[in-house]
Amino acid sequence: MSQKDTRHGKEQNADGQRRFGRTELPPEQQEAVKKAIRLEWITIGVLVVTVAAVAVVMGNSQAMKAAWIEDLLSFIPPIAFLIAVRIINHPPSRKRPYGTHRAVGVGHLVASVALLVMGGYLVVDSAIGLITAEHPPIGSFHLFGQTIWQGWFMIVIMLLSVPGPVILGRMKIKLAKELHNKVLYADADMNKADWQTGVATAVGVAGVGLGLWWFDAAAALFVGASILYDGIRNVTTAITDLTDTRARTIEGNEEHPVIYQSEDHANSKDWVRRAGARVRDQGHVFHMEMFVVPEPDSAPEMERLQDLRDSLADLDWRLEDIVVVPVLELPAEVHGGTAHLQSEGGQEFQET
Known part of the structure; x- marks a missing residue:
């Protein structure tokens, strides 16, 4: 059961x-x-x-x-x-x-x-x-x-x-x-x-x-x-x-917008410095690994990680399997969405 x-x-x-x-x-x-x-x-x-x-x-x-x-x-x-x-x-x-x-x-x-x-x-x-x-x-x-x-x-x-x-x-x-x-x-x-x-x-x-x-x-x-x-x-x-290509729309002609929505959502958290997702298509749902770089003064507590995972699941039903991974820096394979982020020197920039 x-x-x-x-x-x-x-x-x-x-x-x-x-x-x-x-x-x-x-x-x-x-x-x-x-x-x-x-x-x-x-x-x-x-x-x-x-x-x-x-x-x-x-x-x-x-x-x-x-x-x-x-x-x-x-x-x-x-x-x-x-x-x-x-x-x-x-x-x-x-x-x-x-x-x-x-x-x-x-x-x-x-x-x-x-x-x-x-x-x-x-x-x-x-x-x-x-x-x-x-x-x-x-x-x-x-x-x-x-x-x-x-x-x-x-x-x-x-x-x-x-x-x-x-x-x-x-x-x-x-x-x-x-x-x-x-x-x-x-x-x-x-x-x-x-x-x-x-x-x-x-x-x-x-x-x-x-x-x-x-x-x-x-x-x-x-x-x-x-x-x-x-x-x-x-x-x-x-x-x-x-072959686990980055998740795309059903027509297959562009990356799925839910990837960027999820990255922007993670970046909106006050304890997250940068976030980027690795997403693959499992057939009709997506498997997401959300990598987050916490703010220096914000320890990634279990409650925060679980709350982020649950709120990501609420964004779209296709996000079927989500793993939130705290890291010191984002992997090269992800770029962190379209939200305005803070650079190392405190200057705002926009990832595209």
């Missing part, structure tokens, strides 16, 4: 010993996770129908084959997310003292590698089709005594597959940012690729119907390039996070 300190998100075991880090999200984020789980199950249901429908009508079209493979790949991110959310709530232990939050990062990497590999395959396969001038045969259906071009069925199926990913992707991107969950963010990216694939494939098949045979391979090449781009971008971000 464990008891929850609801103010600071810390747990104690049955003997009253403090555990590092949270094992539960705040109520608002817990509700967001429930919504995300529902969306992922809806996504899987939509994909089952889409994959089956595309398989029935795709024939020998390269664009349709690329779209079908892309839809199969789209199962990976939601499945990775559903597995990760079941793992990350396991409490820290002696074997895993940092908890199991890295499951999100591992899931992100798995989904990203799948995108990268299959995107590369589709680009090569489609390029070969263009180079060899392969003319895709699109047959006909006999329905109620009428002969109907199979391309019409392809176009209708692909256009019907567009609204679902548009709606689901917009909903997921909002939740991904709220939860700082990069698997969910990658899945929203995949949904964007899905609807773009639907439109591109419909255009490619229509081009074949107009006698432009190369439209089909060109559409398949566009789909493959889109998947490859998403794969490269997501693999880069996943590897960056797993």
Whole structure:
């Protein structure tokens, strides 16, 4: 059994010993996770129908084959997310003292590698089709005594597959940012690729119907390039996070602002001369080491250190595991935030 300190998100075991880090999200984020789980199950249901429908009508079209493979790949991110959310709530232990939050990062990497590999395959396969001038045969259906071009069925199926990913992707991107969950963010990216694939494939098949045979391979090449781009971008971000790079925003294009907020908060304490944080992304939460240089006449008492740790935990729910370390000078890897600090000679300066 464990008891929850609801103010600071810390747990104690049955003997009253403090555990590092949270094992539960705040109520608002817990509700967001429930919504995300529902969306992922809806996504899987939509994909089952889409994959089956595309398989029935795709024939020998390269664009349709690329779209079908892309839809199969789209199962990976939601499945990775559903597995990760079941793992990350396991409490820290002696074997895993940092908890199991890295499951999100591992899931992100798995989904990203799948995108990268299959995107590369589709680009090569489609390029070969263009180079060899392969003319895709699109047959006909006999329905109620009428002969109907199979391309019409392809176009209708692909256009019907567009609204679902548009709606689901917009909903997921909002939740991904709220939860700082990069698997969910990658899945929203995949949904964007899905609807773009639907439109591109419909255009490619229509081009074949107009006698432009190369439209089909060109559409398949566009789909493959889109998947490859998403794969490269997501693999880069996943590897960056797993190799303990300084924590960044969910888009991965800049350092996370909570780092500077935390440093400024620590620097605001009257007993702190300088403070700087070393922060890494654990998957959807952050592990922070806050280094503080105390004022010469202010001994770093345990109560002060614990108060700073607790107040840092209150700043942002992502600050899941915080260690406050008193030091004589800041490590070179940190720089102390943006607050106005006192130099050795008493002159104010601003770190940037």
